Amino acid sequence: MANEIEIKQVIILRSDLNMSKGKLVAQGAHASLMSYLKTKNQDPKIAENWIETGEKKIVLKVSNEEDLIKLFRVFEFKKIPCALVTDAGLTEIPPGSKTALGIGPWKSNEIDFITDKLKLL
Numbered sequence: 001m002a003n004e005i006e007i008k009q010v011i012i013l014r015s016d017l018n019m020s021k022g023k024l025v026a027q028g029a030h031a032s033l034m035s036y037l038k039t040k041n042q043d044p045k046i047a048e049n050w051i052e053t054g055e056k057k058i059v060l061k062v063s064n065e066e067d068l069i070k071l072f073r074v075f076e077f078k079k080i081p082c083a084l085v086t087d088a089g090l091t092e093i094p095p096g097s098k099t100a101l102g103i104g105p106w107k108s109n110e111i112d113f114i115t116d117k118l119k120l121l
Contacts (some may be wrong), residue, residue: 006108007049008056009035012101013121014068015061019099023092024121027085027100028059034083035102042081050105060118065098072101074114080106 011028013019019027040047050056062068068084075082083102089095103111 006056007046007053007105008058008108008111009050009105010103010111010115011057011059012068012071012103012115012118013059013061014063014065014099015121016064017093017097017099019092027087030085031083031100031102032057033102034085035081035104038081038083039105046105046107055105059121060115061121062118068098068101071114075101075103078110078114080104080110 009032011031013024013028013031036047036050039050062071072082072084081104084098085100085102087093087095087097087099089097093099103115
């Protein structure tokens with residue numbers, strides 16, 4: 001893979017659930033690992049390049065489940081590896097709540113085209 005192509009992973013978390021910091025981190029970790037495994041399966045070279053170059057991650061936010069699901073569908077349609085996290089409901093939030101979306105690692109420009117209007121968490 002050419003070094004001039006930037007690879008990153010984006011984690012998107014919902015801000016409306018008022019999750020504790022620990023819960024946010026746990027949900028982000030689920031999204032990161034699940035999405036990485038999808039990338040590794042779809043394009044092992046991109047996954048390897050990401051590991052070798054420092055595992056760049058950006059964490060963004062959306063304000064509701066509907067926006068999270070819409071983004072998930074867009075990334076699936078574009079065939080960019082992604083994973084939607086559904087909480088089991090054992091701690092802070094209702095079971096079945098969609099809490100996070102992991103995207104990539106993938107080509108930064110392709111991710112940014114879709115996420116450029118979102119704010120950092």
